[in-house]
Amino acid sequence: MDQSFEDFLELKNKPVEEEHTASKKSDNPTSVSRGFRTREVRVTKIPNHFQAKKTENILILVAFSIGLGSTWRFPYLCHQNGGGSFLLMYFILLLLLGIPLMYMEMVIGQWLRMDNIQAWKYLVPWLSGVGYSNILACVLVVLYNSALVSWSLFYLGQSFDYPLPWQNCPLVENLSMVGNTCLWSEPHQYFWYHTLLQASNQMEEGIEVLVLNVTLCLFATWIFLYVTMVTGIKISVLMMIFSILFSNVLLLCFFIRTLFLNGSVRASLWRLVTIELSILASLDAWRQAGGHVLYSLGLGMGTIITFSTYQPRGENYIKWASFVAMVNLATSLLSSFVIFLVMGFWTTTSGTMCIKRSVSNLINLIANGVLPKAAWPPGDIIHKPPLEYLAWINQLPNNLKSQVIHQTLPCSILMQKEKIMEGPGLSYVAFSQAISLFPGSSFWAIIFFMSLAIMGLGTMLTLLEGIVLPLQKSISTFAKHPNLVQVLVCLGGFLGSLVFSSRPGSYVVFLFDDLLVPMVLIIIVVIQNLSLAWLYGIKRFRAEVFGQLGGLVWSPFTFLWSYVTLPTLLVLLTIYFLNLYYSGSPYYVSWNDSMSHEVKQPYKKIPLGWVTFLSVLALLPILVHPLQHWWYLDDPNICETLEKPLSSKKTVTVPNRVTQWPVHPMRKLTLRNQEKSKALFQSKSPPENFLHPQTLITKKDSENYSTFSLPDATLPSQVGFSTLAIHEVSKYTGHSESFLDSQNTGKK
Structure with a gap:
C-alpha cells in the first residue's frame, strides 16, 4: 500500500506540474481572450484588468467606488434630501451596511478562490443562481452608465468651442417662447435640456425618437469598450493612481474657486452641514441613502468577489474595506461641496x-x-x-x-427658490457652471469632462469584466469561443442602451437609478447575507476561513452579519416595496418647456410595470435554480442511476467531524499532512481530519498563491473517508477493491 500511495501522489501531482509548464508557455501578453479557453490558463493567467497584484486590484476597487457614483449620483441625492441630514444617514448606513458587507465579499473571494457564480454554487447549491443575478444586476448598471458616459463625451466635444456654448443664451433666428427660456432659467440648464437631451415634457412622449448627438456618443462608448476588452489594453497602476488623484485635484480646484463666489457659503454650504429632524424621519431619504451605499461600493454585483479572488493570502480586508469606503465618502463630500456652492451662487444672483x-x-x-x-x-x-x-x-x-x-448674463430672471434643479443632470449643469468661472474655461472643460469620461469608462470596464469572466468560466460554449461573449455583451449593451438616447432618455435613466437598480441590489444582498450567515452558518464559515487562510474573521462583523445588516436590509427592502406599490405613486423630475423649469410628475403604470418586469427578470435565476435542484433530485431515473453503483460496493461508515465541518477543497497538503495521509492508508480506520484526495496539492503550489486551482463546484463538500474517497484513489492506484476488502477484514 505504501507504493500505491506514492504512485497516487506522483500521478496526482503530475497534472499540476504540467499546468505550470503549459501556463508559462502560453503566457502571451498580446492575447487576452486566449486565457479563457483552458483550465490551465484560466488558473494562472488572467485578463490584464485582473492581474494578481495587490496594489492594482485595490486601486481598481477604489476607482470603482469614486467613479460616477461619487461625482454624479451622490450630490443630487444629497441635494434632494436636505444636505446634512442625508450625509448623516449615509454615514450611519455606510458603517452598518457598507463596510461589513464589503468585508464579507472580500473574504469570500479570498477564501474560495472562485468567481461569484462558482462561489455561491459551493456555499449554498440551492441558491447558486445568486451569481447569475449578480451578472444581470451588472448588466442593468452598465446599461444606464453608458448613457452617463455618452453625456460626458458630448460635453467633451462641445468643450473645444470658445466661448463655451453653455455660457450664454444661444442666438436663435425665430424668437418665440422657446427662445426666451434662457432668460427664465440658467443658460447651463438650458444647454442641458435643449441642446444635449432635447428633452420631452413627459416620459411617454417621444420615446421612439432618438437624439442623434447622444446616439453617436453612445455608439462611440460601446466601440471603445469592445476594442479595449478584445485587445486587452492594460490599465497600469500609475494610470489608475493618476486618474484617482487627478479627478480629486480638479474637484479641489473647483471647490477653492466656488468658495469665493458671491453668497455661496451663506446660501448653500451651511445647508450641507445642517441636520433637519423632519428629513431624518423621512423613510424615502433612508431608502435612497441605503441604495446608494450598495451602488457606490459595488455590493451585490459580484465584482468584489471576483477581484478578491486574485489577492495574495493574508490580506487585512478590514483595513481595505474601510479605506475604500472612506475614500468614497471623501470624494462624495468634495463633489457635493462644489455643487452646493454653485447652487448658492445661483440663488444669490437670480431674480x-x-x-x-x-x-x-x-x-x-x-x-x-x-x-x-x-x-x-x-x-x-x-x-x-x-x-x-x-x-x-x-x-x-x-x-x-x-x-x-x-448677451444676457448667465443667471435666471424668474428663479426665486433654491431648488432650481433636482434631476439627475444637476452635477453636469453645476460643474459646467463652475468651469465657466475659470479663465481659459475651455481648457478646464476639456480636462474635466475627459476625466469624467475616463472614470465612467473605467467603471464600465470593471463591470463588464465582472460579467465576461464568470460566463466564460461557467458556460462551455463561451469557454470554447471566448470572444463570443464579448461581442454579445457589447452588442446587446449598445442595443439595450438606445432607449437612453431617446428624448425622454434622462427620465429613463432616473427610473433605473432611483427604483430599479437599488431594489435589485438590495434583494441580492439580502439573499447573500442570509445564505452566508444562516444557511451556511457563521460558525462554520469562521472555522473554514481559519483553516484555509490562517486567520479568524473579525467577530464584531459576524455579529453584524447575523443581527444587524440583514434586518436593516429587510427594512430598506420593505420601504422600497411600499414606495413602489402601496404608497403614493413615485415621481420623476421632468422639464416643462412652456414654463422653462423642472416639474415633478408621477410615474404611470407602464414605467412601473417595466420596473417590476426587469426586477423579476434579474432575480429569476435565484428562483430557477432551486426548482432545477428539486426536479433532478426527485427524478426516479437519476435516483436509480445513483443507487445501482453505490449498492454494488461496500461502504465504510466512519463517524467523524468532517460531516459537520467539511474541510475546504482548497486546503493545501503540507509535508506534515503528507505523512499523516501515508499513515492513513496503513491504518485500520482513517483519522477524523482526513483530507479528501481531491484536495491533494503539491508543496510547490502551496507556496505560490497566484497559481491556484479552482475546486470543482459540483464536488460534495461534506465527504468523509467513504466509497467516494476510495473511488478517487482508485483512479490513480487501481486498488479500490483490494482496499475495500482490507478495510472490511482489518488487513492492510
Whole structure:
C-alpha cells in the first residue's frame, strides 16, 4: 500500500506540474481572450484588468467606488434630501451596511478562490443562481452608465468651442417662447435640456425618437469598450493612481474657486452641514441613502468577489474595506461641496439681482458700441418685478431682441427658490457652471469632462469584466469561443442602451437609478447575507476561513452579519416595496418647456410595470435554480442511476467531524499532512481530519498563491473517508477493491 500511495501522489501531482509548464508557455501578453479557453490558463493567467497584484486590484476597487457614483449620483441625492441630514444617514448606513458587507465579499473571494457564480454554487447549491443575478444586476448598471458616459463625451466635444456654448443664451433666428427660456432659467440648464437631451415634457412622449448627438456618443462608448476588452489594453497602476488623484485635484480646484463666489457659503454650504429632524424621519431619504451605499461600493454585483479572488493570502480586508469606503465618502463630500456652492451662487444672483446685473451689463455694451442705443433699458426697470423686464425685452425688434438675449448674463430672471434643479443632470449643469468661472474655461472643460469620461469608462470596464469572466468560466460554449461573449455583451449593451438616447432618455435613466437598480441590489444582498450567515452558518464559515487562510474573521462583523445588516436590509427592502406599490405613486423630475423649469410628475403604470418586469427578470435565476435542484433530485431515473453503483460496493461508515465541518477543497497538503495521509492508508480506520484526495496539492503550489486551482463546484463538500474517497484513489492506484476488502477484514 505504501507504493500505491506514492504512485497516487506522483500521478496526482503530475497534472499540476504540467499546468505550470503549459501556463508559462502560453503566457502571451498580446492575447487576452486566449486565457479563457483552458483550465490551465484560466488558473494562472488572467485578463490584464485582473492581474494578481495587490496594489492594482485595490486601486481598481477604489476607482470603482469614486467613479460616477461619487461625482454624479451622490450630490443630487444629497441635494434632494436636505444636505446634512442625508450625509448623516449615509454615514450611519455606510458603517452598518457598507463596510461589513464589503468585508464579507472580500473574504469570500479570498477564501474560495472562485468567481461569484462558482462561489455561491459551493456555499449554498440551492441558491447558486445568486451569481447569475449578480451578472444581470451588472448588466442593468452598465446599461444606464453608458448613457452617463455618452453625456460626458458630448460635453467633451462641445468643450473645444470658445466661448463655451453653455455660457450664454444661444442666438436663435425665430424668437418665440422657446427662445426666451434662457432668460427664465440658467443658460447651463438650458444647454442641458435643449441642446444635449432635447428633452420631452413627459416620459411617454417621444420615446421612439432618438437624439442623434447622444446616439453617436453612445455608439462611440460601446466601440471603445469592445476594442479595449478584445485587445486587452492594460490599465497600469500609475494610470489608475493618476486618474484617482487627478479627478480629486480638479474637484479641489473647483471647490477653492466656488468658495469665493458671491453668497455661496451663506446660501448653500451651511445647508450641507445642517441636520433637519423632519428629513431624518423621512423613510424615502433612508431608502435612497441605503441604495446608494450598495451602488457606490459595488455590493451585490459580484465584482468584489471576483477581484478578491486574485489577492495574495493574508490580506487585512478590514483595513481595505474601510479605506475604500472612506475614500468614497471623501470624494462624495468634495463633489457635493462644489455643487452646493454653485447652487448658492445661483440663488444669490437670480431674480432681482439678475436684473440689476443684466441692466448694468447692457449699459456697458452700449457704451462700448457692441449694442445699439435702441437697446438702452428703461431707467426704473430694476425696481420693477422680473416680468416687467421680460415684457420690455419682448417688445424689442427681433434682431435687437436676439442680440440682447444672447448677451444676457448667465443667471435666471424668474428663479426665486433654491431648488432650481433636482434631476439627475444637476452635477453636469453645476460643474459646467463652475468651469465657466475659470479663465481659459475651455481648457478646464476639456480636462474635466475627459476625466469624467475616463472614470465612467473605467467603471464600465470593471463591470463588464465582472460579467465576461464568470460566463466564460461557467458556460462551455463561451469557454470554447471566448470572444463570443464579448461581442454579445457589447452588442446587446449598445442595443439595450438606445432607449437612453431617446428624448425622454434622462427620465429613463432616473427610473433605473432611483427604483430599479437599488431594489435589485438590495434583494441580492439580502439573499447573500442570509445564505452566508444562516444557511451556511457563521460558525462554520469562521472555522473554514481559519483553516484555509490562517486567520479568524473579525467577530464584531459576524455579529453584524447575523443581527444587524440583514434586518436593516429587510427594512430598506420593505420601504422600497411600499414606495413602489402601496404608497403614493413615485415621481420623476421632468422639464416643462412652456414654463422653462423642472416639474415633478408621477410615474404611470407602464414605467412601473417595466420596473417590476426587469426586477423579476434579474432575480429569476435565484428562483430557477432551486426548482432545477428539486426536479433532478426527485427524478426516479437519476435516483436509480445513483443507487445501482453505490449498492454494488461496500461502504465504510466512519463517524467523524468532517460531516459537520467539511474541510475546504482548497486546503493545501503540507509535508506534515503528507505523512499523516501515508499513515492513513496503513491504518485500520482513517483519522477524523482526513483530507479528501481531491484536495491533494503539491508543496510547490502551496507556496505560490497566484497559481491556484479552482475546486470543482459540483464536488460534495461534506465527504468523509467513504466509497467516494476510495473511488478517487482508485483512479490513480487501481486498488479500490483490494482496499475495500482490507478495510472490511482489518488487513492492510
